[in-house]
Amino acid sequence: MSETSPIKVFITGACAGLAEVRQSLSTHADIEVVGTAVDPEKAQQKLAASGAEVVLHGSSRGDRVPMTEVDALRGATAAPLILVTSGNAAGLLAGALAAGVHDVVLLPQLTEALVFTIRKATQLGLGRVTPIGAGRTSTTEGKVVTVFSPKGGVGKTVLACAMGAQIARTDGRRALVVDLDLQFGDVAIMMGIEPEKTIYDLVMTTGEMDPEKLAGYVLAHPSGADIVPAPVRPEDAELVSEERVGRLLDVAKEAYDAIIVDTPAFFQATTLATLDRTDHMLLVAGLDIPTVKNVKLTLQTLHLLHYPKDRIHLVLNQAGTKGDLNRSEVEKALDLKVAFEIPHDKEVRSAVNRGVPVPMAAPKSGMTSAVAQMTAELLGGAGARAGRRGRRRAGAGQTRAGRGRKAA
Ligand SMILES: Nc1ncnc2c1ncn2[C@@H]1O[C@H](COP(=O)(O)OP(=O)(O)O)[C@@H](O)[C@H]1O
Ligand SMILES: [Mg+2]
Incomplete structure (x- = not known):
């Protein structure tokens, strides 16, 4: 023109x-x-x-x-x-x-x-328009999977770490685990990684965030997954702004096939930026009445925020423990079908205490196979994107070229 x-x-x-x-x-x-x-x-x-x-x-x-x-x-x-x-x-x-x-x-x-x-x-x-059709994200961008629950101790972090390791290790895709449980995050400890750099360092850098910068701040885990740990000092959490988190996720979508976000048990300042970019929300519940009640409140909040219901996947963790509610009671109470059921697994506790993600500590365990099935259903199986394998590990600074996005 x-x-x-x-x-x-x-x-x-x-x-x-x-x-x-x-x-x-x-x-x-x-x-x-x-x-x-x-x-x-x-x-x-x-x-x-x-x-x-x-x-x-x-x-x-x-x-x-x-x-x-x-x-x-x-x-x-x-x-x-x-x-x-x-x-x-x-x-x-x-x-x-x-x-x-x-x-x-x-x-x-x-x-x-x-x-x-x-x-x-x-x-x-000129040259940069992302059409929005059925889904909001383009097929070439990585998918954001956010693990949330209004309850602590239900297994969010165990699941987030297991998924990250599973995707990278077995499916051979680029996976990033981001710990947005900013005050008490324990992704690094559960994955047995020293948090030399954290999300705090990443967001405190000056200048524009881009894939190269992100690559310089992620920590490599033996599974092949990368990690952005939570701040080491809880008080640093406040400096991790919504805007920065949004930008971090946008850039991560350019550089990774899957971004797994672990969260605290409440909505925080960065939650909206996260939800805006979340393709799959795993809403984790246990089979007890207080958790179900709080999950119901969460669903109401998500509804008020106009978060699309078809992106919410109800995950029952530690299903099958004695004395619990059963699956259909929970579905009825929540008016939502259970999408995935993760069994109680005796291997989990020792994996957590050794700082090894469950798929690596116990590849044949019930949790590993449930997590494998869940990642395959959400993100496609290993074969579904085999063509992408060649890109993986081809260089820390590798990016998807030409997807320039404006700074948020
Ligand atoms: N499927 C499971 N089977 C056995 N133990 C589990 C399972 N899921 C979670 N746990 C146990 O629950 C504890 C709390 O999980 P965690 O992921 O830290 O919860 P959250 O992140 O929701 O607070 C873990 O340390 C682990 O021992
Ligand atoms: Mg946790």
Whole structure:
């Protein structure tokens, strides 16, 4: 596009101040407003035919990414999308960028500033547009699996470490285990690794996070998995911001096939950034009433956050212990089917105490086979991505080229 031809902009949605934006852009020499529509779902054809180079979408909700509208727009055009809002948009940017939105603009805004943003989007948009279809992530990016439970001691960390080791060791794929139990994380200790560098060091570095930088901060585990441990001092947890975690996960998705995130038993500042990028949420429950009650509350919270239900997988850990509720009672109480059942396994305790992930300590154990089955179902079996093996371990700084993403 030459400097002189006006940029074709399509405006959708509605929010306070959007009419003024439309008015001022339509009289601006550098901009040609090629169409407007309140409801993007109804305007898909018009939008596709408009030749729009940029889409401005107004949303009155500053607190969340309007996923339905974003998906509809993404289905209609590959043009960069700028989200415009008049609401309080604190925290919106990271989620919006993860959803494939190019930029977020808070109204009111000087027309010149808005035109600058539009122009910037067209420049950056050349060659970098991630269409969002059924899922939000592209097939070439790694998948984020987040292990969560509102209860401590249910086996989140055991499972996260086992999955990381299993994926790297048996499936031969690049796996990263990130310990976001920032205050009391014990991924490093369970994997028998000295936390020489932690997530704290990683987020305190200056400058842009990229795959090379990440590679310099991860710790290599004998299984082949890499690890980002939790801070050594609990007080350092506070400095690990949501924005930094979001960026860390975005970069990790470029460099790894699977990112396993371990979490504390509560929602923390970094939770939203994590959820925004989570492809599979493993909600771990035991078969006791207090846990089930808290899992139910968690499901309600996830619902309020508009977290897609089809990404939630209920995992029953230590199933089959005497005196417990049974599976169907739990399913009924939660109105959710159990996706995976991990048996109680007597090998686990000694594996934990030796600092060896269960698939390595006890490859033939019930837990190992349940974890293997779970990873295969969630991420595809070893054969499913055999073509990717060649890339693994080909160099610490290896990245997927050309997937530049804006800093969150
Ligand atoms: N399937 C299992 N079989 C036997 N013991 C288990 C199993 N899962 C977890 N455990 C035990 O439970 C303890 C707590 O697990 P952990 O992963 O630290 O929980 P969380 O991270 O949820 O707080 C572990 O040290 C381990 O001994
Ligand atoms: Mg834990």
